Amino acid sequence: MRFLCFPLIVWCLIVSSSSFAQQEIRLTGIVYDFDSNEPLPGANVYWQSAPQKGVVTDLDGAFTITVPDLPAKLVVSFIGFTESIRQFNEKDIEKDVKFYLKAEDLSLEEIIIQERRPDQNVKSLDMGKSVVPIQTIKNIPALFGEVDLLRSLQLLPGVQTAGEGTTGLFVRGGSADQNLIQLDGAPIYNPSHFFGFFSVFNPDALEGVEFYKGNIPATLGGRLSSVIDVSLKEGNYQKVRGEGGIGTISSRLTVDGPLLNENSSFVISGRRTYADVFLRLSQDENINNNSLYFYDLSGKFTFKLGEKDKLSLSSYYGSDFLGLSEQFGFGWDNWVSSITWNRNINERTFFDLNAYHSYYRYNLSFNDEDNGFLWDNVLSETGLRAEWSFLPNDKTQFNWGVHTQYFHFAPISLEPSEGSAIEPINTNPRNGWQNNLFVSAAHDFTARLRIEAGLRWGIYNRVGKGVSYVYEGDIPEPQAPILDTLNFNAFENMKFYQGLEPRFSMRYLLKDDLSIKAAYNRTFQYIQVATNNSAGLPLDRWVPADAFIPPIRADQVSIGLFKNLDRDKWEISTELYYKDFKNLVDLRQGASVIFTDNIETELLTGNGYAYGAEFLLRRNVGKTTGWLSYTYSRTWRRIEGISDDRWYNPRFDRPHDLTLVLNHEFNKSWSAGMTFIYTTGQAVTFPIGSYEIDNQRLPLYGNQRNADRFPDYHRMDASVTWKGTDKGRKWRGSWNLSIYNLYGRKNPFAYQFSDIINDEINFDPSGGQEIVTRRPGVVMTYLFTFLPALTYNFEF
Template identity: 75%
Template sequence: MRVLPLFFYLMMLFIPQVLFAQVGEYLKGRVLEIDSEEPLPGANVYWESAPQEGVVTDLDGNFTIRTISLPAKLVISFVGFEQSVRNITGKDLEKYQRFFLKPEELNLEEVIVSGRALDQNVRGLDMGKSVVPIETIKNIPALFGEVDLLRSLQLLPGVQTAGEGTTGLFVRGGSADQNLVQLDGAPVYNPSHFFGFFSVFNPDALQGVEFYKGNIPASLGGRISSVVDISLREGNYQKIKGEGGIGTISSRLTLDGPLFSDKSSFVVSGRRTYADMFLRLSNNENLRNNSLYFYDLSGKFTFRLGERDKVSLSSYYGSDFLGLSRQFGFGWENWVNSLVWTRKINAKTYFDLNAYYSKYRYAVGFDDPDTGFDWDNVLSESGLRAHWTYLANESTQIQWGVHSQFYHFSPISLRPSEGSNIEPIGTNPRYGVQNNFFISASKELSTEFAIEAGLRWGLYNQVGRGVDYIYEGSIPGPNVTVLDSIPFGPFENMKFYQGLEPRLSLRYLIQENLSFKAAYNRNFQYVQVASNSSAGLPIDRWIPAGTYIPPIRGDQVSLGFFKNLRDNRWELSLEGYYKDFQNIIDLRQGANVLFTDNVETEILSGEGYAYGLEFLLKKNVGKTTGWLGYTYSRTWRRILGISGDNWYNPRFDRPHDVTLVLNHEFSKRWSANMTFVYTTGQAVTFPIGTYEMDNQRVPLYGVQRNADRFPDYHRMDASITWKNVDKGRKWRGSWNFSVYNLYGRKNPFSYQFTDIINDQINFDPRSGEEIISRRPGVVMTYLFTFLPALTYNFQF
């Protein structure tokens, strides 16, 4: 397989315009909020004389509805906004229509926390999909008052975390690197700040997030567990607006408005912590010279090129840095760019072209005359995705397209400082080219029965420049002799893989408000992380599939019942799933993958499976909203050479998981929020004894991996918000007071098995103090107990 030729893209661009040039009897339009011109996803659009023939707007507020006998009255409604009724004539079909809705004065009984059709969870074909409104995310109590998107997703059934304070997602038995996190179609390889305590996404700059953990669409792929599809919002086309916040650990500001005219807009957003500023106030010189901060900047520029075309350019840059006494420095950064062209070919056919570039880099430096060094690494992905959608009729939709990706994994380089005793270390670069073709179709076969089928075909090449090693016996290992090495030139084929990824989803409507759904998904993953850490570290090593490392294959079957209660005020769902993993990787005991060019010698691969049952009860409307979720899940792996060749649990296997999220509106000014989390402790390996080496007691570990567990984890967070809702003011502010870990639970972060000397945990043998007693002991480290935070948010 070779890189996809340019003429194929050109052919795909023009064929649909020839095939579908005819214009059908459809009305196409967009529903917007009148002041901000923000799109209103989930708005209801229907003919007054035929309300049963209605449609719902998509995430961009767009809709297409089949016409009836014209003229006729079209009704547009959205909870929280005044209803709009417009008389439509035949002339209105000739151009793209825009409909503006005004917010209305609502009592609290009509507050809604979902930006989609109220019965979408019952009638839609989606399984394991969550659409989380940004306002809901902002209401959830947060660590240090820092609102966090990924931490909010951890509160959904089927999603677990690595531990205290981390944003890593472990979805239905998959590891953190098995989740595709993308921003406007561009992948983000390290979506966290502060070593995983915060995600890189500023919620003020976001339009929405779609989270897939079950039936992943054929247009998306590359990871076997989930997709987190995040979009930056468009700016206001009429006037400049702003919002931001001043918090305990960081401040943020977002501005948006028209760019050159009412046909273009911009959004720019920035956020920075100031922990390093407080360190400079310390009387301790060592602390004063330390640095600890992160910042991020994002922007989106949108241009409407007539009624048919829209182009948007978005960019994100984020950076973290930790510096200790000017001797040690550790930093990492993300740079993500995306260009999207959206075109309406005709009333039935739409085209999207997405070009992107994403780069992740980290660097470590140690300033010491004897052991100083500089160590850095860069990885990047470039891609081009073309996507067509054809609306054959109200009950049939077809999508198809192509997605090409180019992976670049730079050599890992460790360069000693002048005079340092450390030896230089370097590796060879790794490159990969992947082409994906996808097609899917959905069809309402009857009022009760609907089906969606799709197929994704991935073709992957590991290409040069690079080096392949020949091992004795053809099986790599830490003690296996390397017989030879084979160099490859630029774009010379080194290894080829391909795989068909079918998708199938069914929905049967048992009653008006009760449905049964089933889905099957197969996914291949061609890049993955080799790491000793379950939580994910900035220095984790991404590796592409190659001669000795095949891609991971994941198959998932899921079944579920979905029911709405009391006029869609309550959602109730029960989903079960089973996943099968092939070619799943793990590290040998004591493996070191950071600096070796023979990374395949430190990795073993095998099989695994996961199963679970997820329960969700959600209240969407009223003074009190929120959800209760429970997950029972198990995850197992078997890899020859690990855990005595027996089945074992990875660290993120947590059988029981309970989450409760509540939001209560006392009045237009006062609201309160609470979350509670309970989960089984993570699986770990405790030592079974000790032995003496160099006059020190060293832990002895058994063969079985992760046979022990931390204590169960539980925590309650709470917050209260006061906001100024007086109308007519240009400046609107609110105060949020939150408490993380309300009752001060000491959840373990780590355990250290060591000697306790003189009954002191931190005894210093160099102090000269006489050693009276020595005994083996266990020291538990926890991160947070009762942690308050205060944030001032504003809009203008």
């Protein structure tokens, strides 16, 4: 630990000494949208005499820039808005300034697909990072016409999908639980609706999303593979406005405006599907008694407490339920809340404090006289995060802070119905307490070289209340006898882990429009999902690290070239990465983790690695915008006791992944979008034969895991949007027609290996029909072919 900390301390001293060598005068301010009075993130701010030394406003529209010799003219610009130029004298820089930019009537050549500096991909330290504007997400053709954040991220290089229609993400060889998905700083443990077909994020309520898959900064941690940082938008401080849509299976509405006065605002957003309404219209009692719905509600309240302080309260609640008649019920609920305090201590120092609570509950019920039961489980995380930022000049930045987390995994409860033959099950709770310290520093050593170094230290305790089992030979196996049971009181330490996570990145400008970047990240993850499925199901069992389940660790090295063409209208980049995994878990053959309290007996631990090459070509400006991406990647694991102890591929290993996204503006009223996806089929295990039990033939599986593959997956989606004229109108509407799977490709979702009787796939033996023929067969299930959807969107 001393060895790793010492270089970082020396690094900080070197940077700080160069930073304070000269005392610079700095100007701070905020850039607003004139019409909505909302901050404008990504606006360019620079002195007219030195445009190459400009800065970009942050998510709050704020900026800090070094002042040259006065008088001087400051230029503030943002694509789609009228440029503002203001002259400053010495008396004008004593306090914060505000700029209000007016929207201009865009020509077709000024359409953009991202809110950032045109040359940011070349000149910033960002590597393996994507900032996806919400408007871009809304322009992508969608399943059932439902615009979806997570499904849009699947179109980026280095991101694999779980399968047809699902929102699960597999980033650079990592499983779905290795992604930290957070909303205003609060983690979301199940970010899906409708069994993974839609994500929990209503795009109308979002400000933006930052997606890290490579160079994860030291300020973020807790997961191995990626961070998806989603923020709810602030309300309008001047007037009430709204937007929403009426779609094929759901409708949504978002309203925002001033709350108490011009220094406070609110946003309220709701969405609900009405599939259950259509079910009730059926004349068939077996259908109209079913329930199938999801809904969510989110809100954010923001208060400006003066020129330097801002307080935000945000909350999200979502619920899903599937009920078949009155016999079967399956549902889950997400509820996350956070409070954030932002303070500008002075023109160089900033402080952010975030407190949050995330709650996830899921249950399963079965009403039957003989085997009825109710299965229920809850998990939650409560956290507090404080971060300080110090910018001594426009070349240097320091960040440091602390993050504490408390995990609570409630006991699993299986309560039999009255008269049921099922035995009740109650497991023990599992709790974890994690504290993190982090520090980082970034500095421009020359005009071409910028380096950032950071260190994150995670301190984890598995704590009571809980129990720990003592096994014979200290080896937890399914048949191993339990020698003793150790009981621990609340917050009593049960197991301790700690890990240092160094982070390093650099950018070197070969030319003004060409740079090379490199990064190294080490990350630890102290909680994970015990599963071998690839879809990220609502019933997945989360488990914290303990005496038998060590934390997983990943080391990633990446290098890339970034180039801009035709005055920043085009971006082209190539990234190579290698990732090494330690202490990965997978399930034993035939394992069951839903009802057991001895979950460690069902798991095996081993190592893995992943590598890949990512290519991206993107056009940002013009009538036609979009991107083309290609990824070649491989993922391998080796765990003793699985696949004859040989290297094998997890299900989400897909070597080839090609994506094309296009959007075209014909005129102010008509636009169109198209996406095309091609990937290698997912790795699976097919049976090597069959055997008979009680006159029923069952598939026989070999020892090799995931040695086979589904056929390659490909699909094209398209959409057309018509917008009504909005000049002088308070109500503005648009229609969107989207087609999912334009050419009707039957992509396999699952295969079933069973007997085909009398050449009928769904033969009913209870019908009394004579069995003439019986042969082994393979039945492919696919979900969607040609699927149109119509959505009406509106603003007021």
